[in-house]
Structure formats: structure tokens, C-alpha cells
Amino acid sequence: MRNLLLGTAMLAASTCAALAQDTVRMATEGAYPPYNFINDANEVDGLDIDVGNEICARAELDCTWVTNDWDSIIPNLVSGNYDAILAGMSITDQRDEVIDFTQAYFPPDPSAYAGMGDVDVGSAVIAAQTGTIQAAHVAETGATLVEFATPDETVAAVRNGEVDAVLADKGFLAPIVSEDPDLEFIGEDVILGKGIGIGLRESDTELKEKMDAALTSMKEDGKLAELMAKWFPDVDPNF
Known part of the structure; x- marks a missing residue:
């Protein structure tokens, strides 16, 4: 998925870790189907949302969704406006200098x-x-x-x-x-990018561990493959 070029963006210090809050705030764009979009019920929908909801259930996290424009989605993460990005975001070296990523939940999309x-x-x-x-x-x-x-x-x-x-x-x-x-x-x-992952602040190591563990279990029991097939039936889930 699209790889935001960070340029001179600086990593803002976070005053509190995501897991110290009552709710983990998940950000998506809501404008890039089938990864994420606003459905007829005026709710966020798509692969990113299904994956995020499943991760929250398995990790026993209380999660809520917010939408954010693409061009400011990383700056608003690092400044603490939310705790995770699930927006079809490709893992790149440029991004990894500013934020952290979980393991990929989708292969590089051509x-x-x-x-x-x-x-x-x-x-x-x-x-x-x-x-x-x-x-x-x-x-x-x-x-x-x-x-x-x-x-x-x-x-x-x-x-x-x-x-x-x-x-x-x-x-x-x-x-x-x-x-x-x-x-x-x-x-x-x-072919661009290294696959799609969840963007997190560098300081939120515990949240990353919980999300990675949930993703690993989803890969092992076939749930991630099921969600991929729902939204991308032609993509090989064994990546």
C-alpha cells in the first residue's frame, strides 16, 4: 500500500504508552477501498478494519476507530492523537526511521x-x-x-x-x-514496499508485542487468510 514519504518529519515524544490508556485508538483513512472505506451505515469497513477488530479481540484490547487524512496520519500518531495506524500502510525504511511496525498482515500489493x-x-x-x-x-x-x-x-x-x-x-x-x-x-x-503492517509509536513496545502475537495466531489458525479472501480473493494468503 501507499508509502508516506516522511521527508523532514520529526518523531514527537509520547507522554504515555497506548496500553496505559483505557482504549486503544485505531486510525484509518476511510477512503481507500477495499483496504478501508466508509460503508452505507456510515461506519469504517474493509480489510484493515476486519484485521484490527480481530487483533483487538484476541489481544483483549478495548479499541475504537478514528479516521484521519492520509497526509497527516503519521504525524498525528507520533503526536499521540491515536495509538495505531491500520490504513493499508506499507512498511518502508523511510517510515521505520520514525515509527515502528508490526509484522505484515498483507503482502506487497503491486x-x-x-x-x-x-x-x-x-x-x-x-x-x-x-x-x-x-x-x-x-x-x-x-x-x-x-x-x-x-x-x-x-x-x-x-x-x-x-x-x-x-x-x-x-x-x-x-x-x-x-x-x-x-x-x-x-x-x-x-512492486513497491515490504508488505502492509500496523504503524505504532516506537515507545509502544508492549502494544506491538500484543498485536504481533495476535497476528501470529491469526496466521496459524487461518483467520487472516479468511479475511484476505473476503476482500482480496485473488491474493495468495501464504506470504
Whole structure:
């Protein structure tokens, strides 16, 4: 999933550990289906939420969900506004310098280009969400990068002709491409990141241990594979 490029972001000191609180506050974006989104009941839903709820049940944690915009989701974690991030967040070296991660609960999701016709992605105008590793990858290819605040805006930019193509997680783009006859995947997939994990403050070692133990048990008894199959039926759960 998208990898927020931290740049000069600084790790703020946390005044209290998550487990010292009555409730573990879980943050997600709520705008990146099928990882996370707001459903018809106006509740957060998706793979991230199912995984988080199962972890909380197994670790006997009292958890609550909040939503936060993508571009500030890490700064608000380190400043103590919540205690964990489950937002389709890929584990990267850049992030790991500022926050900690559990083990991965989803393999690296291929990124893919989608457009409305044959495009040379190395020289075209490409949309990507601001602050993602897809945006950094586009910039490195020599293409013209146009950044947008939300993933939906990147797709809209392709449809209205602002850009030639979008680069995003294939899991996000696949249902959009399948339902829009004007859109198609372009070229080969691009593998970015080290899999998706839960983002935590470096100081919250006890919370990390509890969550990792729950994830290990979910992998061993097949529950994680079941949740992956629910939201990503074509992804191999044995990663």
C-alpha cells in the first residue's frame, strides 16, 4: 500500500504508552477501498478494519476507530492523537526511521498504471496521491508527476483528461478499471514496499508485542487468510 514519504518529519515524544490508556485508538483513512472505506451505515469497513477488530479481540484490547487524512496520519500518531495506524500502510525504511511496525498482515500489493489508452508511462503526465511511494516512483521515472490529495481525485484526473494515467495500488484500481470500459491497465505492475503492517509509536513496545502475537495466531489458525479472501480473493494468503 501507499508509502508516506516522511521527508523532514520529526518523531514527537509520547507522554504515555497506548496500553496505559483505557482504549486503544485505531486510525484509518476511510477512503481507500477495499483496504478501508466508509460503508452505507456510515461506519469504517474493509480489510484493515476486519484485521484490527480481530487483533483487538484476541489481544483483549478495548479499541475504537478514528479516521484521519492520509497526509497527516503519521504525524498525528507520533503526536499521540491515536495509538495505531491500520490504513493499508506499507512498511518502508523511510517510515521505520520514525515509527515502528508490526509484522505484515498483507503482502506487497503491486502498483499499477491505469489510463484511457496506450501511454508511454516514462514520459507521460501521471497522477498519484500526494505523499505516496507511487508519487516518488513517478518522479524517478522522468514522467511528469501531478499529485492529488485523495485517491479518487487521481482517477478523476485521468477521466477528465488532466493526466494520461494514474499510478496506484492495483488492489484499489482493479475494481475501478473493471467497471469502467474507458479505463485499462498499462504496462507491467510495479512492486513497491515490504508488505502492509500496523504503524505504532516506537515507545509502544508492549502494544506491538500484543498485536504481533495476535497476528501470529491469526496466521496459524487461518483467520487472516479468511479475511484476505473476503476482500482480496485473488491474493495468495501464504506470504
